[in-house]
């Protein structure tokens with residue numbers, strides 16, 4: 001019988017591999033780990049995270065030759081999840097028609113998309129478009145949101161849960177990026 005799955009989602013850590021390790025240390029037993037790009041890891045680091053079970057997406061600041069993929073698709077408890085970084089599909093703050101075309105291509109090939117996960121903007125988002133929910137966890141290493149007046153010290157990521165009846169919930173988590 002299916003049970004609720006826990007998914008750790010990070011994005012845009014921008015060389016702050018230490019923060020990626022911190023997230024892993026804080027959540028050692030999630031069912032899935034997803035990074036949505038721009039870790040700027042080298043090949044060795046990418047391989048290490050992939051061995052730990054991470055799904056790793058290529059961002060516009062990542063090297064093309066370190067073993068990352070531009071897009072990924074998985075289903076968790078029957079929820080179809082399409083993952084991408086965002087540089088190919090977000091233009092001037094709007095999702096492009098290219099993204100709609102790509103989603104249609106997946107759907108026509110029997111890969112239903114209920115949820116799109118992406119990063120790139122460094123700003124948390126949660127909304128609906130083209131019969132899918134779109135969620136951006138925000139940036140772990142270079143937050144552009146200010147949570148406390150002019151305080152940009154909090155990197156952010158997300159712990160998502162998907163229940164057997166496809167209910168998607170999440171908790172936003174914050175890490176002080178200047179803490180050693």
Ligand SMILES: [Mn+2]
Nearest residue numbers: 012038059120
């Ligand atoms: Mn970025």
